[in-house]
Amino acid sequence: MKNGLYKKFAHCRFCLNKNLKQVIDLGSQPAANAFLTKKQLKGKEPFFPLKVNFCSKCGQLQLTHIVSPDYLFRNYVYVSSTSPVFVAHFEQYAKSVYKKIKLDSESLVVDIGSNDGILLKPFKKLGVKILGIDPARKIAKEATKNGILTIPEYFDQGLANRIIKKWGFADVITANNVFAHVPYIDELILAAKKLLNSEGVLIIEVPYLVDFLQKNLFDTIYHEHVSYLSIRPLVTLFNRFNMTIFDVEETDSHGGSIRVFVKKNKSKRKVKETVENFIKNEKALGLGKLHTYQKFAKKIEQNKIDLNKLLKKLRSQGKNIIGYGAPAKGNTLLNYFNIGTQVLDYIVEDSQYKQGLFTPGMHIPVVSPKEISETNPDFIFILAWNFAKPIMKKLEQFKSRGGRFIVPVPTPKIY
Ligand SMILES: [Zn+2]
Numbered sequence: 131m132k133n134g135l136y137k138k139f140a141h142c143r144f145c146l147n148k149n150l151k152q153v154i155d156l157g158s159q160p161a162a163n164a165f166l167t168k169k170q171l172k173g174k175e176p177f178f179p180l181k182v183n184f185c186s187k188c189g190q191l192q193l194t195h196i197v198s199p200d201y202l203f204r205n206y207v208y209v210s211s212t213s214p215v216f217v218a219h220f221e222q223y224a225k226s227v228y229k230k231i232k233l234d235s236e237s238l239v240v241d242i243g244s245n246d247g248i249l250l251k252p253f254k255k256l257g258v259k260i261l262g263i264d265p266a267r268k269i270a271k272e273a274t275k276n277g278i279l280t281i282p283e284y285f286d287q288g289l290a291n292r293i294i295k296k297w298g299f300a301d302v303i304t305a306n307n308v309f310a311h312v313p314y315i316d317e318l319i320l321a322a323k324k325l326l327n328s329e330g331v332l333i334i335e336v337p338y339l340v341d342f343l344q345k346n347l348f349d350t351i352y353h354e355h356v357s358y359l360s361i362r363p364l365v366t367l368f369n370r371f372n373m374t375i376f377d378v379e380e381t382d383s384h385g386g387s388i389r390v391f392v393k394k395n396k397s398k399r400k401v402k403e404t405v406e407n408f409i410k411n412e413k414a415l416g417l418g419k420l421h422t423y424q425k426f427a428k429k430i431e432q433n434k435i436d437l438n439k440l441l442k443k444l445r446s447q448g449k450n451i452i453g454y455g456a457p458a459k460g461n462t463l464l465n466y467f468n469i470g471t472q473v474l475d476y477i478v479e480d481s482q483y484k485q486g487l488f489t490p491g492m493h494i495p496v497v498s499p500k501e502i503s504e505t506n507p508d509f510i511f512i513l514a515w516n517f518a519k520p521i522m523k524k525l526e527q528f529k530s531r532g533g534r535f536i537v538p539v540p541t542p543k544i545y
Pocket of ligand 1: 143145147185187189
């Protein structure tokens with residue numbers, strides 16, 4: 131890896147095609163979750179290219195440069211179960227899979243990237259055997275302490291062999307968001323294939339490229355998200371490993387996701403019609419065409435121009451603007467649109483983990499929401515803009531005092 135921290139990929143990680151076209155260029159950016167302490171502001175902050183390639187052969191959309199997963203994930207502090215919406219989603223997930231795959235008390239479910247055990251907890255309640263795998267050491271230790279045994283390692287063939295020896299083969303392997311995160315996907319699939327029994331099922335859930343395009347989720351482009359997924363490229367990918375997608379479901383997680391069920395080719399499970407239907411729909415939407423992504427990139431550019439014009443006007447009128455919410459994706463938006471402390475005085479964030487820190491790249495201070503009533507800003511700029519409605523509702527008091535909201539994407543609007 132260049133500087134030991136990142137590396138350029140010259141081929142498609144799904145079909146190995148070498149002829150890739152760059153479609154989106156978001157410049158050079160720090161890791162979106164690399165919030166800084168006051169002391170760290172004085173040090174050198176690592177920046178990495180943030181560009182997206184399109185593979186015209188299999189249709190896969192992926193980052194051109196990969197940042198070392200160790201740098202991105204080893205010290206991860208994101209704990210899934212802090213969000214009640216996610217907890218409910220994964221309870222439903224476990225119940226649905228339990229029924230669909232016909233699991234029982236003898237079944238083993240292994241979750242890759244299990245975080246604090248948010249999916250394994252409900253599986254455990256249903257009475258199946260469970261095992262978590264997550265390289266984030268702190269979170270893995272905590273999960274194990276709470277009764278969800280979690281191995282603090284990356285999932286590879288070596289680990290798969292050790293699991294087989296100790297626990298036997300798996301009936302189900304789940305990987306949620308992992309396929310969007312992991313650059314070296316081959317090793318992960320080989321390991322999963324090894325660990326699954328002959329009728330075993332790999333289930334992956336990832337944000338869906340169709341929602342990404344239709345809802346303008348360009349700010350979910352950051353270094354942790356190396357792949358932007360749809361069914362057709364996934365079919366090609368699993369083909370290389372003699373595996374078959376036999377069913378697909380849509381879920382509303384992360385603004386629109388797909389849950390993909392994969393079997394070994396020799397398994398007797400029937401391939402459902404849903405798979406072909408998804409592929410047809412993707413084709414109709416132009417997902418396999420370069421032009422679709424070039425058009426998308428142009429829309430981001432226009433968004434940037436319009437938003438900066440609006441913010442400049444408000445600042446020149448002496449208005450005070452603050453940010454609301456410090457999600458990772460907010461940093462793609464701030465860095466690419468070049469919105470810093472010249473525009474936003476500060477950003478408020480509910481999560482105590484981030485309060486007292488500064489945003490990567492733009493170095494905007496992150497503070498407690500209490501600050502709003504103390505400083506009385508004129509405008510609140512909603513960074514978690516896809517949750518704009520519930521946020522505005524929550525902040526009715528601010529509005530009743532005469533405050534207004536800026537929703538920045540897809541076209542900037544004032545409410
Ligand atoms: Zn490809």
